């Protein structure tokens with residue numbers, strides 16, 4: 001048996017490795033010159049740092065398990081500081097311990113810097129009520145938090161965090177799609193804060209809900225690529241079409257047309273739809289995925305004042321605060337010790353992200369200047385010396401898990417299950433994020449084992 005994997009991001013690399021281990025002859029096509037997709041590095045100020053994903057969730061096991069399998073456990077690092085801040089109408093305040101912007105403890109004194117006494121009392125009263133047994137399973141994250149904690153928690157804590165991480169308004173996304181198992185956990189613990197706390201505590205790590213890798217997340221990609229024994233790896237090769245034939249599948253690039261028994265699309269929904277021919281049912285499901293763009297601006301700046309990390313590891317910006325266009329700022333050289341040590345005092349790496357609800361309103365040419373102005377405002381220091389910068393546009397990179405998303409995933413899975421030798425994984429189909437991508441790539445074997453209808 002042979003297989004062609006299309007897409008050399010994390011999902012495609014995992015798929016190629018898995019199929020080769022099962023004894024298949026595997027070819028992997030990646031359109032870019034380098035592998036990793038949204039996990040990518042670039043040289044800034046002479047140091048290769050992440051310009052896409054920079055960390056992974058430890059509230060679930062998948063990423064740490066893979067890292068251990070690749071012998072990278074010693075490279076795992078906790079952030080030097082995980083004191084993210086919020087910029088809301090209440091000013092800049094530290095983000096209370098939370099799960100995706102859902103506070104874990106409504107008696108946390110940190111809440112008093114963001115909410116009034118009355119708003120905290122309302123949240124406590126609402127979340128102390130019996131958890132409803134007849135909750136709509138498609139309830140949005142915004143509605144669920146509003147129901148259990150009130151509007152102020154939604155506006156000032158949940159919204160900036162969800163906008164920062166998923167680039168979307170929490171009133172547009174399904175709670176269960178963004179945090180699978182959340183409603184069941186609310187029922188078990190009796191409250192939303194209890195559920196958030198139990199997810200956070202599940203990692204066993206007291207501090208941050210994320211970890212990174214020394215040298216950046218490309219360390220993971222480099223290890224995976226090195227572990228692709230027997231895989232015929234082809235970068236800089238865009239697949240232009242995938243169609244079914246009488247004896248399997250045909251995969252076309254600009255210069256070859258190959259027959260294969262199995263084909264794996266490890267691509268975003270729009271990229272998968274662009275290549276897949278003659279599969280109306282699958283393409284109809286792929287078309288319903290709502291995806292959006294984000295832009296990341298990395299700046300290397302000189303400022304001794306930033307040595308004190310005035311906003312901790314970074315800031316998530318409330319969308320109502322229009323004085324700043326960025327949706328989030330990460331003070332990367334304060335957050336990760338290896339970056340701080342490599343740059344030394346007085347030199348800092350700042351990352352800002354742009355694009356709300358999938359739309360980047362700023363022109364890419366203007367973004368470095370805009371980012372510098374936003375950074376000055378957020379950090380409260382003048383930054384005349386920007387010594388390096390890079391703008392990266394990540395097109396169709398984040399799936400907005402809107403109401404109906406899980407139903408659409410099921411429709412896609414059913415349509416794929418009817419096609420022998422076809423699997424579709426990757427880029428948000430199993431959820432945004434490294435852990436979700438790893439988990440979903442594990443459905444690969446089941447998908448390929450499908451029988452023809």
Ligand SMILES: Cc1cc2nc3c(=O)[nH]c(=O)nc-3n(C[C@H](O)[C@H](O)[C@H](O)COP(=O)(O)OP(=O)(O)OC[C@H]3O[C@@H](n4cnc5c(N)ncnc54)[C@H](O)[C@@H]3O)c2cc1C
Pocket residue numbers: 006007008009010011012029030031032035036037038039051052053054055056057237238239240266267268271275294296394397398425426427428431432433434435437
């Ligand atoms: C800016 C940004 C920051 C993020 N930060 C985090 C984070 O901190 N933590 C976290 O857990 N997650 C984060 N994520 C999400 C995480 O990076 C992704 O969920 C994950 O990397 C997706 O991997 P993938 O392989 O499924 O998709 P991708 O990485 O999108 O890979 C798809 C690959 O397919 C290739 N391709 C596309 N079309 C073709 C074609 N026709 N032929 C051949 N190849 C093709 C692309 O070039 C790409 O390499 C972030 C994402 C972005 C965009």
